[in-house]
Amino acid sequence: MSADFDAIWEDLLADLKTLPAISFDGFARRIHFRARWHGDFDSLRKYIGTDQPYPANDESHDQVLDGMYTGEDFRRLGNWFLAAEFISIDDDGLWQVAEAAQLAAFLFYPIFTPEVLRGLMSMCLAEHLNTKFKSNGHPSLMELANTTGFADYFINRIQTKSFIINLALTEPTRSDHLFSISVLLVADYLKYKTAWLDIWRLLSKDRPSFKALHAWSLVTWDEQAQRDEVKIDNIVKNCGIAATMAYCSVLGSLSTFDALVIFYKAVIAAIDTDSFPELRPYLDSIQASMKRLIDEAAIINEFVSYSEKLYTTFYHNMSEKWRDGVRNAWRERNTGALTDWINKG
Structure with a gap:
């Protein structure tokens, strides 16, 4: 048995010695591409900017990474950027104020958080x-x-x-x-x-x-x-x-x-x-x-x-795409899409 494992070990060691450098931009795009397809964001998806999948030939919308369900993490991540932008809207309308108050609790008590990255x-x-x-x-x-x-x-x-x-x-x-x-x-x-x-x-x-x-x-x-x-x-x-x-x-x-x-x-x-x-x-x-x-x-x-590199790369490269989701829907006064998203949150 040890001899069989020796061969596996040598192959594994050779692979680990020759790994290509990590693409943190690629990882950020992979997470963004999949998180955008979480069910919470159905009504706002068309407003959230997309990006090229990573790897380039993998366009799966599955809410998984390495075979493990990560949909809840994607939900918490996307909702943080969307909620933060919605709360920052400068508007005196009662509807927006009421909905913003509903979302604020999720930000202050970190249910929505980019920390999951x-x-x-x-x-x-x-x-x-x-x-x-x-x-x-x-x-x-x-x-x-x-x-x-x-x-x-x-x-x-x-x-x-x-x-x-x-x-x-x-x-x-x-x-x-x-x-x-x-x-x-x-x-x-x-x-x-x-x-x-x-x-x-x-x-x-x-x-x-x-x-x-x-x-x-x-x-x-x-x-x-x-x-x-x-x-x-x-x-x-x-x-x-x-x-x-x-x-x-x-x-x-x-x-x-x-x-x-x-x-x-x-x-x-x-x-x-x-x-x-x-x-x-x-x-x-x-x-x-x-x-x-x-x-x-x-x-x-x-x-x-x-x-930390993944966190900062995603924040720098992808956060505006999520914030634009709220901005664009608000610009069109699509309160139905915003309400649907808020109710799912």
Whole structure:
């Protein structure tokens, strides 16, 4: 069985090493294209500007990403922009004032929110990986997750000393850290059979990506950096960057330094130095590094998490299309279309 998995591993590793760069504009277009077709927006759809689907040949209106239903997220996203625009209309008419009051509660109590974009990033990345796998005739993430025994095999392989020293956190030509982030996403996907994490999975010490990233930090420190502060700081910075995919997609608007601190606080909490006193020097080194890196937080934060990039790209490129939906309907005095949308919200 191990020999069979070895071949799958080599193919998977080759794919992960050669992933194309992420198109955040493409992901934003994909979400916009599908969200526009949510049933809540039937009456306003003709007023909401469209865009080219992504990938170019995928014109599906399905309310899913990576096979997971995301219609509720699309609804909350679109409604936020529409409601914010409707409330901002400068009009003294009683109808508009009454309807705006109805919508305001949904904005102040975040039922409608663009924050859902950050949570959708993990599914977008899973689709990015699957596109690469499919192009090479290799199994999808779900097919790998359904391959009995492969999850344990993969999670164990990415924690071996050989993998950690030779591959993990070794992306000198890629400033996007796509390889390490993708490896960690695959690890979680194989266990949970989805790229989506909730708060309970995120905080679990048994989450595969947490265990793997902790191993990457510990083994690299043990092998290369025990008494070298510069190397220790580089390990902490790189692990903090790799941790952004999980923490920022669940916890929201975090800087990279915030994610770094949250990850290493979880590491410190997970280690029982009474049972494993030999790990005390490692923890002391990590804690000292975190204090030193406070002065470098601004530099560390030059790496922007994938979740934040998707959020800002969508906001910049797509928000006006949604706001135009209200503006155009209002310009035509199509109160029927607006009322239908508000009642569905």
